[in-house]
Amino acid sequence: MxxxxxxxxxxxxxxxxxxxxxxxxxxxxxxxxxxxxxxxxxxxxxxxxxxxxxxxxxxxxxxxxxxxxxxxxxxxxxxxxxxxxxxxxxxxxxxxxxxxxxxxxxxxxxxxxxxxxxxxxxxxxxxxxxxxxxxxxxxxxxxxxxxxxxxxxxxxxxxxxxxxxxxxxxxxxxxxxxxxxxxxxxxxxxxxxxxxxxxxxxxxxxxxxxxxxxxxxxxxIQTVKPQQVDPTYAAFREVKRRYTDAGAPKAKQEALDAAAFLHLGISFNYRLAASPNCDLDATIKKCTAFLNEYFPTWHDSPYINGRYARLHGKTYQRLLTVSRFYKLGLLPAFLSVYSAVINHLGIDIKW
The missing domain is CATH 3.90.550.10 (Spore Coat Polysaccharide Biosynthesis Protein SpsA; Chain A)
Incomplete structure (x- = not known):
């Protein structure tokens, strides 16, 4: 060998x-x-x-x-x-x-x-x-x-x-x-x-x-703290700058924007919500402002819509669903229900 x-x-x-x-x-x-x-x-x-x-x-x-x-x-x-x-x-x-x-x-x-x-x-x-x-x-x-x-x-x-x-x-x-x-x-x-x-x-x-x-x-990943928000955002901002400076194709930059929404808007905020020191409403507001400034195509992403979800299946269907809750200002309620379900069933449902 x-x-x-x-x-x-x-x-x-x-x-x-x-x-x-x-x-x-x-x-x-x-x-x-x-x-x-x-x-x-x-x-x-x-x-x-x-x-x-x-x-x-x-x-x-x-x-x-x-x-x-x-x-x-x-x-x-x-x-x-x-x-x-x-x-x-x-x-x-x-x-x-x-x-x-x-x-x-x-x-x-x-x-x-x-x-x-x-x-x-x-x-x-x-x-x-x-x-x-x-x-x-x-x-x-x-x-x-x-x-x-x-x-x-x-x-x-x-x-x-x-x-x-x-x-x-x-x-x-x-x-x-x-x-x-x-x-x-x-x-x-x-x-x-x-x-x-x-x-x-x-x-x-x-x-x-x-x-x-x-x-x-x-x-x-189970122990995200509010003080980790700003340096995490800074790292995302640097990656975005790399794409911009490199002249990455529009489609690839749109994919990065969608990924930023998925992982910062949903996953990161979900982990932060578990912290007793987290003001979730303020955290989501800050996240939205950050996404709008640096990853602006997330809101109308070609990869987070009904057509793309129908073509590519459940990953994108789940993403589309949770994006609708986010845009309606219902993410805290969604995360609360999500946590209750996975804790009750003892399983994890990936979004």
């Missing part, structure tokens, strides 16, 4: 911080992959627990497979950029160190990407509650038509905002410029949209659950 002297087909980047309880399962799932040529780049991000010891122990058993970057703590965002710089693969993938993958995770994604000469390959995943082991949902597992970004960038809205169920063409990621400030929230999403700016090729799908994403109550 050694990659030998040639570059591997695929590099996988796994940041590690305070995950000693979960890391061995993650590593075991990756060293046993069926793909014949890949490398695993683990970033020990100054973790104060036994992560580095666990990584070195596994590296001693798989010296040709495992690469370790041991560094001071700078967070997941910086760690991923360090991993990209180190990666030798034709494609680059990611996994969170408290999650684990199915044995065919890398092979299925690589073969799908390679056969279509795709910029991105996406697989399905299972969201599982870490405390109870209950599967909350299986996502991206329905069959979807491949698409070309240049032809229909609106379909980028279908892709979940995390990188760990995707592989990307390495040459694109290695050419990206970092943001001037690290986004405290929704950093994965903004990383995607930095990559999308440089991509016009194909996106292919593997409609099987190949990643097991473990939902932890203390994860960053």
């Amino acid at each position: 050694s990659t030998g002297s040639t570059n591997p087909k695929l590099s996988v980047i796994i940041p590690c911080y305070k995950v000693e309880k979960y890391l061995p399962k993650c590593i075991a799932s990756l060293v046993g992959q069926t793909l014949d040529s890949y490398e695993l780049i683990f970033i020990n991000d100054g973790s104060p627990d036994r992560c580095i010891d666990i990584l070195k122990e596994w590296q001693s058993r798989y010296p040709d497979r495992i690469v370790i970057i041991d560094k001071e703590n700078e967070g997941v965002w910086r760690g991923r950029w360090d991993g990209i710089a180190k990666a030798r693969g034709e494609y680059i993938g990611f996994l969170d160190s408290d999650d684990y993958a199915e044995p065919n995770f890398l092979e299925d994604l690589y073969q799908a990407a390679k056969s279509a000469d795709a910029d991105i390959a996406v697989c399905g995943f299972s969201r599982t509650d870490l405390a109870t082991g209950k599967v909350l949902s299986r996502e991206m597992c329905d069959k979807r038509e491949d698409f070309t970004i240049a032809d229909d960038p609106g379909r980028l809205l279908e892709l979940n905002g995390a990188p760990w169920n995707k592989i990307f063409r390495a040459s694109v990621l290695k050419g990206l410029d970092d943001l001037s400030a690290i986004p405290p929230v929704l950093d994965d999403l903004l990383f995607h949209w930095l990559a999308y700016l440089e991509m016009d090729g194909r996106v292919v799908f593997v409609p099987e659950s190949l990643v097991n994403y473990m939902v932890r109550s203390d994860s960053i």
